Every structure is written in C-alpha cells, then in structure tokens.
Amino acid sequence: MEQISKHVFVETDRRGCDHGFVLTSDGVVMIDSPQKPSDAVRWRTEIERYGSVRYIINTEPHGDHWAGNAFFDAPVIAHEGVRTRILETDLPQYVERVGQMGPEEPKLLEGYVPNAPALTFRDSMSLHVGNHTFRMMNMPGHTPFQAAVLIEPSRLHSPSAKVRSSVALRSATAMVGNSFLAMAAAPSGSA
Numbered sequence: 001m002e003q004i005s006k007h008v009f010v011e012t013d014r015r016g017c018d019h020g021f022v023l024t025s026d027g028v029v030m031i032d033s034p035q036k037p038s039d040a041v042r043w044r045t046e047i048e049r050y051g052s053v054r055y056i057i058n059t060e061p062h063g064d065h066w067a068g069n070a071f072f073d074a075p076v077i078a079h080e081g082v083r084t085r086i087l088e089t090d091l092p093q094y095v096e097r098v099g100q101m102g103p104e105e106p107k108l109l110e111g112y113v114p115n116a117p118a119l120t121f122r123d124s125m126s127l128h129v130g131n132h133t134f135r136m137m138n139m140p141g142h143t144p145f146q147a148a149v150l151i152e153p154s155r156l157h158s159p160s161a162k163v164r165s166s167v168a169l170r171s172a173t174a175m176v177g178n179s180f181l182a183m184a185a186a187p188s189g190s191a
C-alpha cells in the first residue's frame with residue numbers, strides 16, 4: 001500500500017485494479033475494491049485500522065473494480081452503467097472464475113452476493129464526507145461508464161480564505177484505465 005498524500009492511500013500491487021481509500025474526518029471512503037476475495041478480506045483488515053468504511057465508489061463496470069465490494073458493509077456509488085453491468089453479470093460463471101484465483105477463494109465466495117451500487121449517476125455527482133468532497137465525473141475510457149474521482153478537502157472546513165486561495169494541485173495521480181484518477185487539490189498536501 002502506498003500513501004500518496006496525507007489522506008489518500010492506494011494499493012498498486014494486487015491482482016486487478018489499483019484500489020484505494022481516502023481517510024476523511026468522518027470515516028473511510030474506498031475507491032474500488034480488490035477483485036480476489038482473500039485480498040478483499042486482507043484489505044478490510046487493513047482499513048479497519050483507520051476507521052469504518054462509509055462508502056465505496058466504483059470507477060468501472062469491470063469485475064476487478066467491484067467484485068470485492070461484497071466484503072464491505074457500505075453503500076456503493078457508481079455510474080448507473082456500472083450497476084446495470086453488475087446486475088447483468090452471469091453470477092455463477094463469474095464466481096467460478098474468481099474461485100480459481102487461489103486455494104482460499106472458493107470458501108470465501110460461498111453465498112456470494114455482489115454489493116451493487118445503491119447510488120448512481122450519469123454525468124456527475126458529489127459526495128461530502130467529513131472534511132472531504134468527492135466529485136465523480138463520467139469520463140468514458142475503455143468502457144463508456146468510467147468515472148474519474150476528484151478528491152478535495154471540503155472548503156467549509158478550510159481554515160481561512162488565504163488558504164483557500166492558495167489551493168493548488170499539489171499531488172495529481174492519474175491512473176486512468178486500470179484505476180482511478182485521484183487529484184488531491186490541497187494546500188500543503190493535506191488532501
């Protein structure tokens with residue numbers, strides 16, 4: 001796991017997408033989830049050290065971004081096309097495929113029910129959690145339903161107008177395609 005700014009963590013070393021999470025003042029917001037069930041369980045243990053998961057944002061309809069949602073008790077947000085694709089997935093076939101990823105997987109997949117997005121958008125949506133704002137934007141890439149996520153410290157909590165006016169893009173991590181676009185717009189890298 002890599003810490004790419006004060007509050008943004010990304011895992012780049014697992015099978016599937018590069019998933020991450022943002023530590024807000026009111027809990028954790030995950031961006032995508034691990035595909036392999038045993039990775040999802042380990043990720044859950046890792047995140048629990050930081051706080052409870054409030055929301056999961058999925059950036060793609062492909063299973064390597066959402067399969068692990070099921071291991072977290074949190075509502076999922078995504079483009080409505082992501083929800084449609086998940087609901088149309090041939091689940092027995094998908095579970096069988098994921099079950100072949102390793103010896104620990106089949107047991108973890110017993111009774112598997114996908115945690116499909118409960119909250120969806122078409123063009124854009126903002127989510128406010130604690131001192132962060134997440135702006136999801138439909139940004140078609142290798143599927144029409146990709147989303148980029150802009151992560152901003154909430155302006156309501158900015159200490160002063162001076163700080164607000166000095167907000168600059170200090171850390172912009174673009175991982176479009178296999179991952180999410182996290183642009184932490186922050187004074188002194190505090191996003």
Ligand SMILES: [Zn+2]
Binds near residue numbers: 060062178
């Ligand atoms: Zn994909």
